[in-house]
Amino acid sequence: MSDTPKIQMRGVHKAFGKKVVLNGIDLDVGVGESVVIIGGSGTGKSVTLKSILGLLTPDSGSIKIDGEDVIGMGTADRERVNQQVGMLFQGGALFDSLPVWENVAFGLLAQKRCTRHDAHDIAVEKLAMVGMDAAVADLMPSELSGGMQKRVGLARAIAADPKIIFFDEPTTGLDPIMADVINDLIVKVTRDVGATALSITHDMASARKIANRIAMLYEGKIIWQGPVEDIDNSGNAHVDQFIHGKADGPIQMAVRA
């Protein structure tokens, strides 16, 4: 069991019209590991995540979760797989028609794992795990600041005790202090629920903090991957340019004159 990776991607391709976004992704995420995919904007990070989640269907290649091929899976099977998955969306993606507690307990209610009566208590408990007060539970998402929405999103992602949690740019749009708070929370909650984590980000401070292993995505391929300690000695010019944020180097941004 331990040598079956939690997530395994092999030769995953995806193109939108003529634009090739994923050009043969190979990536393994081991059980309990935290892998961070770094890369510039438009390199296919989000598409990678959405392909694993089944929100997009790759053109070719295989994606396995617990050794089970999830591409082309029926709706019922997909729902079963998604029950062990949690996801923190970039903008939080909280349901703005529902109060905070119902957002947090949404997955549990959908899976009928608790009654509406118990859901409120569970939600308060999960909110406490991300350092939020019980009073927040009855507010609407629109009444919260961006950082608080991220935290509620995190509480929602962990509410159903997922085996895998995905983080989509968890620190984007936050001030550096709140970003660090979120990073700490991510490390803490993934450890607490014992989940495997796969994140995508372009924030190196965040990547260094939450990753066991880092993979760099460039032009639709993983061009380098290794333990987080090796990131400064990767010997890869692309990685060096990215982590130091230099405009000069092998990565040329498509800047229109």
Place this chain on the structure above:
Amino acid sequence: MNPLQAIGRVFLAFLATTGRLMTFTGLGLSHAVRPPFYPRIVLRQMIDIGYYSLPVVGLTAVFAGMVLALQSYTGFSRFSAEGAIANVVVLSITRELGPVLAGLMVAGRIGASLAAEIGTMRVTEQIDALTTLSTNPMKYLVAPRIVAGLAMFPILVLIADIIGVFGGYLVAVYKLGFNPSNYLQNTWDFLTAEDVNSGLVKAAVFGFIVTLMGCYHGYNSKGGAQGVGRATTNAVVSACILILCSDYILTEMFFTK
């Protein structure tokens, strides 16, 4: 460019859209009849679509009835057929103006709000979030709205019929000096159950069209605020056009039967 090529491209795009719409319709309907059901959401949509549309539908109906009485008086008095006014008002309202005017008004109100709401959920990734929380968005978002539309439109139109006939009565009695009891007697004598029923069948079809168009355009919107704006426009315009087209087809079906 070859003109045939341009025609072919438009034709293919039309077929693709029709196919997508048919698939969407089939999925929406099939989810509406398979569990799990969301009675709370259906109820909330019924209140939104039915109850909160009452003022706008009522106002439309009362003025339509009043104008109808006034206009037919002008026309009919030229050949001394004023007695037919009650008859004309009640038949026009129940068979035609009740369902069509209510349908068009509610298309503006509900079609737009559904498209904007679901479209915003699409661009803020809330629909993706539903999927990751083991909830099928077609079942959770689309099916309840279609069911609510199908159920509430006939009720709305029945109320519009009554209010419309009352509007005609007001003008006939208080402005044109008709005898109240004669007018009501004339209204009632010529009315058959089929007149009302055909209008209610139309109403159910229009309710289906309005909610389907709102959901379809919202669900497939992309590209931020502009995309949601476009989806809203398309939802209202397509719903109105489809209402008028299907109105003719339905009328012909009832008429030639």
